[in-house]
Amino acid sequence: MDFPANLDAVYERIDQFDPERYARTRNFLNGGVSYLSPYLSRGFITVPQVVQRLKDRGIGLEQAEKFIQELAWREFYTRTWFQKGDAIFNDIRHPQEGVLHSGIPVAVLEASTGIKALDSHFGAFFESGYLHNHLRMYLAAITCNVGKYHWQAPASWLYYHLLDGDLASNALSWQWCAGTFSNKQYYVNQVNVNTYTGTGQRGTFLDCDYEDLPMRPVPEVLQKSTQLDLVFTPPATKTPVLQDGVPxxxxxxxxxxxxxxxxxxxxxxxxxxxxxxxxxxxxxxxxxxxxxxxxxxxxxxxxxxxxxxxxxxxxxxxxxxxxxxHGIREEHPSLAPGLPGEFNSFFSFWNKLSKQLR
Known part of the structure; x- marks a missing residue:
C-alpha cells in the first residue's frame, strides 16, 4: 500500500472508504481497512474531520460504528497520554509477568521466526513502514508472551519504523498485549494466524491450543536476543526567518x-x-x-x-x-471535547463517548 503525501488524495481515500466492509473484514490482511493511520497519527487529518466527511456522505453512527469505535481507541490512548504523561512509557498498571529476556529477538529483526505469515511481512516492513494491526498484535504476542521479552524494546523498534508511529497508541497497544494495561496477556495460535492471513501453515511453535501456550517454554528460535541501536538522522534545516507583526x-x-x-x-x-x-x-x-x-x-x-x-x-x-x-494553546481535536473524567478501560470511555455522539 502506498501513502501519498497529498491532502486531496487523503480526502479521496476517506470518501471511497466503506465502513460497513471494514466492520466485516478489518481483521483479515486483505480486509477493507482505511489506510488512514499515517495521516491521523501525524495530525494531517483529525478524527473529527474523518467522521464529518462520513456524515457528509450520509453515513451515520449506526453504519460506521465499528470504524468510529476504532478511531476512538486513538482518542482513548491520546487522552491517557495527556493524563498520565511519561508514565505510559513504563508498565502502567502492574509489572509485566514472566519476563525472561531483554532487547528484541534476533528472529524478529531477521524475519526468521518460522511463522511464514509474519516473516513475509516483516521483510517488507522496513520499506513500507506499515503493518496491518493484526500483525502488530501477533508480533507483540509472540515477542512478549511467547518469547518472554519485556515490551519496551520491541515497541521502540516498531515505532521507529512505522509511518503511523504514534507514541501513545504504540506503547499502550503493546502494554495491552503484554498485560500491563489489561487484565490478561494476549495470545495467538497458528489457527488464528492462518485464518486471518489466508495461510495454512502447521507445525510451528504456535500450533497448539490456546490454553497450552502459556505453559510452553520459550521456543529456541526466539531465545537469541540483541539490544537495539536506533539511529536518528536529523533533517537538514535552516533557522526560520520570521516576519514581524504577524502571528x-x-x-x-x-x-x-x-x-x-x-x-x-x-x-x-x-x-x-x-x-x-x-x-x-x-x-x-x-x-x-x-x-x-x-x-x-x-x-x-x-x-x-x-x-x-x-x-x-x-x-x-x-x-x-x-x-x-509557550503561547496560545488551542484545544486538541476530539470527538467529544470536554468529556470529563479518567477511564480505567476503553469501553468505559466508549460507553460515555458513544452516548455523546448520538
Whole structure:
C-alpha cells in the first residue's frame, strides 16, 4: 500500500472508504481497512474531520460504528497520554509477568521466526513502514508472551519504523498485549494466524491450543536476543526567518493539519525538537514522510531545534508532546471535547463517548 503525501488524495481515500466492509473484514490482511493511520497519527487529518466527511456522505453512527469505535481507541490512548504523561512509557498498571529476556529477538529483526505469515511481512516492513494491526498484535504476542521479552524494546523498534508511529497508541497497544494495561496477556495460535492471513501453515511453535501456550517454554528460535541501536538522522534545516507583526503558527510531527488557521497571514514553523527525537527516534523514511506532509502547508519552514530557541509565543494545537510550549494553546481535536473524567478501560470511555455522539 502506498501513502501519498497529498491532502486531496487523503480526502479521496476517506470518501471511497466503506465502513460497513471494514466492520466485516478489518481483521483479515486483505480486509477493507482505511489506510488512514499515517495521516491521523501525524495530525494531517483529525478524527473529527474523518467522521464529518462520513456524515457528509450520509453515513451515520449506526453504519460506521465499528470504524468510529476504532478511531476512538486513538482518542482513548491520546487522552491517557495527556493524563498520565511519561508514565505510559513504563508498565502502567502492574509489572509485566514472566519476563525472561531483554532487547528484541534476533528472529524478529531477521524475519526468521518460522511463522511464514509474519516473516513475509516483516521483510517488507522496513520499506513500507506499515503493518496491518493484526500483525502488530501477533508480533507483540509472540515477542512478549511467547518469547518472554519485556515490551519496551520491541515497541521502540516498531515505532521507529512505522509511518503511523504514534507514541501513545504504540506503547499502550503493546502494554495491552503484554498485560500491563489489561487484565490478561494476549495470545495467538497458528489457527488464528492462518485464518486471518489466508495461510495454512502447521507445525510451528504456535500450533497448539490456546490454553497450552502459556505453559510452553520459550521456543529456541526466539531465545537469541540483541539490544537495539536506533539511529536518528536529523533533517537538514535552516533557522526560520520570521516576519514581524504577524502571528506565528507552530506545528509538530503530530499536528500537521493544513487547515489549521488556513488562509491567515502568519509565519508557519514545523518544530522538530532534538530532545524529543533523542528519546524517541524515527527512521529516515518516516521523517521524510513527515516533511512531505508538511509541504502541503503554504510557506512552512522546518526548524530542527528546541522550541525555546525560537524565543516566541506561537499559536499551536495542544498535544502531549508540547506541554512546555509557550503561547496560545488551542484545544486538541476530539470527538467529544470536554468529556470529563479518567477511564480505567476503553469501553468505559466508549460507553460515555458513544452516548455523546448520538
Amino acid at each position: 506565528t503558527f507552530i506545528y509538530t510531527h503530530y499536528t500537521l493539519d493544513p487547515t489549521f488557521h488556513e488562509g491567515e497571514t502568519g509565519n508557519r514553523i514545523l518544530v522538530l525538537e532534538p530532545s524529543h527525537f533523542a528519546k524517541y527516534p524515527m527512521a529516515p523514511k518516516t521523517i521524510q514522510f513527515i516533511l512531505d506532509l508538511a509541504a502541503n502547508i503554504p510557506g512552512i519552514q522546518v526548524f530542527y531545534g528546541e522550541y525555546a530557541e525560537l524565543n516566541i509565543k506561537g499559536i499551536f494545537r495542544d498535544h502531549p508532546i508540547n506541554p512546555h510550549f
